[in-house]
Amino acid sequence: METWRPFDSGSSVGAVGSEGGRIVLDEQHPGGARITIERGGHTAPFSITCGVYGWMVHTRFFTTEAEARDECAAMKTALSDLVVTLNGTEGDIEAAGAMCARFVERFP
Numbered sequence: 001m002e003t004w005r006p007f008d009s010g011s012s013v014g015a016v017g018s019e020g021g022r023i024v025l026d027e028q029h030p031g032g033a034r035i036t037i038e039r040g041g042h043t044a045p046f047s048i049t050c051g052v053y054g055w056m057v058h059t060r061f062f063t064t065e066a067e068a069r070d071e072c073a074a075m076k077t078a079l080s081d082l083v084v085t086l087n088g089t090e091g092d093i094e095a096a097g098a099m100c101a102r103f104v105e106r107f108p
Helices: 065-087 093-106
Strands: 022-029 033-039 046-052 056-062
Touching: 022 065, 033 065, 046 065, 056 065, 056 093, 065 093
Parallel strands: none
Antiparallel strands: 022 033, 033 046, 046 056
């Protein structure tokens, strides 16, 4: 399994993220996914924004950092599986869309 790595060599940590909070974790999967945890955003104390390049972006909100980090770990495992599967769909947009929808349903 390919491993997650700091996005942009870790330079984004501490910057303001898409939810208006400070980035505390920002990692990228070599298969084409990214996941970010922010603290102190506009909507909630913590948020996770994740995406698979070219397919989806999804954001979740949390009250505590511990909850966000636990969910982030589970999401990273699922995203790893998703990018491998999506890369094998060979342009089947309907199948890829259904896989992304299942991910969002699993992590509302």
